[in-house]
Amino acid sequence: MPLESATRAVRTGLVAFAFLSYLILIGIPGRIGGPALPVMALIAALFFWVKLRRESIEPSKEATGRGQDGFEGKPGWEIGPQAASNGSRVRELLSSHTGTALVLKGLLAGLTTGLLIAIVSGIIAAAMGNGIAIQPVLDKIVPLNAAALIGVSPGQIAQADVSFARFLLQVLLFTGAGILAALAVTAGSSDLTHAAPVGRLTRHLSGPTLTSAGRYAGIALPFVLLAYIAWLGLPGVTAFGTNEGTVRLLLTLIATGSGLFALRLSRPGREQLAVAVLLGLGVVTMPFILDQFQNSVMGLVFIFVMMGLGLNIVVGYAGLLDLGYVAFFAIGAYTYAFLSAPFSSPYISGLLTLLGISPESPLLGYWMALPVAMLTAAVGGILLGIPVLRMRGDYLAIVTLGFGEIIRLFMLNLGELTNGPRGILEISQPALFGLTPVDVTFGLLSSQGWIFLLALISSALVAFVAIRLNESRLGRAWFAMQEDEDVAEATGVHLVRTKLLAFAIGATFAGMAGQLYAARQINIFPENFSLFVSIDALALIIVGGIGSPAGIVLGALALKGLPEVLRGVDEYRIVTFAALLVIMMIVRPDGILPSARRRIQLADPDEPGMDSDPETREEEPGLTVNGDAFADGSGGREEQ
Amino acid sequence: MTALLSIQQVTKVFGGLTAVDSVDLEIAERSISSLIGPNGAGKTTLFNCLTGLHRPEAGEILFSGRSLIGLRPDEITDRGVARTYQNIRLFGRMTALENVLVGQHLRLQASHWSAVLRTSRQQAEERAAREFGRELLDFVGLGGREEVVSTNLPYGDQRLLEVARALGSRPLLLLLDEPAAGMNPSETDRMMDLVHRLRDEKGVTVFLIEHDMKVVMSISESVAVLDYGEKIAEGTPEEVRSNARVIEAYLGPEVAVQEAAGNAIQ
Amino acid sequence: MPKKLAILSLFLVAALMLAACAAAPPAAEAPAEEAPMEEAPADMSGKVVIASGGMIRIGGSFALTGPIPDPGLNIRHGAELAIDDLNAMGGLEGFMFELVAEDGACDGTQGTNVGNKFAADETIVAVTGGTCSGETFGLMPILQEARIPFVSPSATNPDITSADCDVCNRVALSDALQGATDAAFIVSDLGITSIAVVHDNSDYGKGLAEIFQSNVMDLGGEVSSFEGVQVGDTDFRAMLAKVGADGPQVIFFGGYSTEAGLIAQQMTETPGLEETAFMSVDGAYTQQYLEAAGGAAEGTYISFVAGADSEEMNADFDAKYMEKYGVSPDELGPFHSQSYDSVKLIAAAIAAVASVDDSGNLVIDREELISAIRSVDAFEGLTGTIKCDGMGECGAGGVQIFQVMDGSFNQVSGFGME
């Protein structure tokens, strides 16, 4: 085996060790307890497997002279043959590679990791045994985890009661993991492509390379899941330490998400219409079959779908990066709260008295308040829009962020108007002709199910409006403005009106979402409207696929729904979510279900991304050390 | 013929540099005029002043007798001035047809509500717009390429698409910024033919910046020359060709008049 | 390779899943398998029926993430210890208790989610929590509708308990009581009349500060300034300089430990406040406060709930805590003993209403449990003798004033309002 691949194997071992160290530091082995060592070895094996597989494929990429992702971002039908050729290349390579070399590499990598783990845990055990504190803070975590990894109790470590054989076992297990991984690579290599699993899966689902059987299976999947959720129940499914309610929630999320894929898989025309109608029916029955908790999560998901659709108009269609979108959500929520909760602010009641309305509460029901909330939010959108009209890119981002914070701080500090941090309590629930939905449906629909149903209907409405607008001349003007503001204006787009419309419509949708959110929450507080809501909304449209309404639904399912499923791993919830966010961006930067335009854009190397072309760079100064350095370069004579 | 566009004493200053210096110019209706000059002479800046991208420090620009100064670019387009760009600035991710539809933006009236409800009027308008867009694409020679994403079009076609997009707003005056730049001879011929047809078939007045002297001399009815922001000559192609200041500006003072006049200047 | 991270992180996720899977308490699976729904009698609505061998599940909403995760974890530990103790004493009629801990994140949204989760889970008998008032407001309407009583160890907002909400209870004392006591101590006891009030803009801190302010004014004191900071701020010098310009004799801070400690410390550096006394509230009755304030903690006043609690029980609790979590509860945030008490109190109420039916199932009537909690009387807890009133106020003892001397809290005055 050449020296180079030996060093590579050792490096693989080092990276695996670093990764395992991280897991140890955040306390995973301690949580696992007894079987910690085998579990960690299993994780290492998975890691080695991917590394080794990638390494054995890499040369083929060099040979074809492609980047690491030659076909990333191309529509599915263009990938098929290429992926297949890649697979055969792997086979070819492996046959020449003779499994032995690979196994040797795996052994070396595993040995490196195992030795390092053994040495480090040996040092910890020795230190503990001799009563040496590692670090007051780390002493809370380290002994427990080290003990779990060595396979003894913390007490045994403290008494230096650890035999040498235990460390040997560590080395052996990890080395074994390496060999196992290498064997797995040679064994399962016939149908590999080097694309990451997530990317490959979704690409298969979204591209027409699928066989018709697979296509029908894909279309049928959401219905099967829905049927399962509805009728069969889920006896005994209690994975992840959760109850079946959580599993059912997960299945609901998957069913909804796979419904969107089913829509994409079905042929345009009658088939698609039929699938859409059936799916619509299926989804509308969901509020009736889910329980209170699942309904409440799904309600939140669809409230965020509305948010995402609104923000998508601003960011995805008009290309205006808005980090303060939560402001309109807050305005919608508080407007409804003012109009429907017993809390009465002297200002509001004064205003009402002025208008000749008696300030008795709840003043307005949900439906009467809806236009008010939407209008207030729209006015907020225009008020934000006016000062930022001339700002671009990141300046716009920070000003909108500031606007969002200002609104939140006002909610927090203007105690007489908003009741400050104590929030507004007992916001009334949306009723139907004076009846609660629970009454109307004889208890079939729970209060949260009703909110979910409303969220579903509202987001369908919002999606309808958003899609129609995007397909009209306004949508074209937005897109033109996003592409090139100056040219758009010179082509006849009224920038002020077009931008303000984007802000206002986006804000209106957020206002609707905010109102429903207030109804869902019953009590609202300024903390509900922090910067993180904006970030969530932005993240969900990007994860889902910017510009694509279906992607937004998926994004909301993933970002607002999954964390609820992950409740079983409570303290690891956010780290997992954060890691998923980063992975997502790397594996599939155009989102799970990108819009058609987005795909074009990624195929196009001139996209003004981080590598912006000179035209965009004009607005974005490079690193300038004094103010006029840049002006000298550009303020000179015109370009010729 | 009356003057469609009248530029009076227009001056544009960047920092300490006067890019356009008190330029006077008149463009007759239904004419084809050219603006030439060495690199950095201020030609594109003058175009930018005409279309409202820049606001001149001084001077007056009258279009059909009404001032364009201080109007927004979209308002100027609404008055009937459209343009193309020297470095092609298409809406890259849009298809050819969509680009032309954006060009028609100003001429579409349907309200946004009707777009949401898809009223029959709005639908009819959209259909008409698409029809007109196809017509324009046919006119510039891009028939059958409606659904091609504009960045994927060949270079020469992108220039043609810019013209089609500009025509979408049904302009009276079309400003072409180096329409033949980077084109091969046959593409150049197509472009020259298009310019003629623009005037003859569509009745559009054309005002263009061009470096290719063959183009300028063969299609222009009048030519103006800018150098260091000043207009140094104006007249028919023949007059300009023999103007001593022009030759000096292009080739430096030593070069003989005849030599310059005979050659295309790159 | 750009995908290296991707793969690395995928593994992290896989690892976390595995960890979660492996760490799942084995007991969690028991009720799902062994509590067959179809066996339940027809009139079981409004009753919790636990099959023999099943667990009595008590929900817990704790602020494990969010703005103040510090006390949240300790409060959870307190509840876990109570469960351990209950089970060590044999549970109830052979049925063991189980804590179903959820992250309420000190936030109304999460509180609502957690509430819905509990409401959807028919095996949840009662709930301890939430940690923060906002979170508890989220829980409130949902648990009220689902008829699940809750006892919050630490939500002190006066509006948590009301005549309208019969499932709402707490062992913490209402801020109304604390604000009044603190004001009386400062104005009447110390004879200070020039007071600056600072709060951390949380529902808890600001609410308390406002109650304090109005009490001070009733007593004839003068509030020279009323300023807010944010939870998580660390530089209070500008605010203090502004407060100091009025030369108050005492600064009263409504909020949590870290901010309180830093304000106490930075006061000593602020011109005009060198001699000014500092007083804070139960949120700051922690080791963390002493650490954050450093030497500046000496002589400052903190009010906290204290009563005739049993030294013996507390020492026992401390020892168990140390044993299980490796730290002494003194180093931790407030309310962990309240959390312990809230679980024990719930258990006591359950014991009062639960009965074993013929087939060996434990039957708990929800309505009976709701009223049983409110009729708890003379329950010996860590915080003293607990008696619940008709409003759901179960706090033991009264608010006492402590002063930091030689690095520890010493009770200097008591306005027990029992």
Next chain:
Amino acid sequence: MTSSPVKAQAAGRDGRASLKQFTRALGAAIVVLVIWRVTTVGLAEGYPASFWISQALNGLVLGGVYALVALGYTLVYGILFMINFAHGEVMMIGGITGFFALQFAQARGWMEGPWPVVVVALLLIMFIGMAASVLIGVTLERLAYRPLRQAPRLVPLISAIGASLFLQYSVLLIFGVSPHSYRKPALISGGLRLGDVFIPYTGAIIFITSILLMLALYFIIQRTKLGRAMRAVAEDRSTASLMGVDVNAVIVVTFMLGSALAGAAGVMLGFHNTVVKFNSGFIPGLKAFTAAVLGGIGNIPGAMFGALILGLIEAIGPSALGIPTEYKDVIAFTMLVLILIFRPTGLFGEVLSEKKA
């Protein structure tokens, strides 16, 4: 060509110009209102001069910290055109690491030693904090940003947000939720008392060090070969690489420089405000980003002055306007909006888009 130019007509009939005028008028009205408020309320309060000096000094210290962090944002932005949202966390890592280094030093009694020992130990602590930040910064670049260099702008932003959360909650899981309290050594506790003005030593150190570090950075960028390479990459990445500049290396160095400054800020802030915890980088990071935009993002002196101005406004604003201090962020953000209304690309940003507009 000497005829007098025709005067350009007034912009009154121009729709956009009138909107611009409207926003400007609105801005001007707010400025007038602010001045009126300051003179009638803030000054009428009758604070002594020493009060204003104290507040200004508080503001400068705050600004010094913001500046060090803002420089990281601006450096990265200047070169990659991306907002490194996790930069505040890089600072927090420096602070946390500094805390443990300090504990180590204290356990060995170095902090009670003679002053040279203490000074050396303090410098060492700061260096360790900076090293940790550099490590994290470079790792971030390598794992979370480098694969996304060709991606649309929003993608690295989301990745950065993910990285920010990941770092925060990893630190939470590793070091716990409770804040860690720095114990200041006697040498740097207390401060200088000049009449009614008190200057904490730590504050003075922060201000002076941040100025020195910024000068050093300025020197590196202006006068060294490395700086030239950085500027070249900022100007045009592909051309720079054609000219033989190792773009990857330059980007890594940029992250190193920015992270080192953030790490220094983290440690010094730890000593100054004495508390660090998993989320203590978030708010300063956000403020520093604001400061960088205020100064004109990508512009180094701009970041510095933007930060100092932001710090001053936060410290003085509430007293000057006579409103409660909880509005300090409202004041800061409002000022940001105001400044950007008049100068849409920040105080020191180029004026190109203004010209184009």
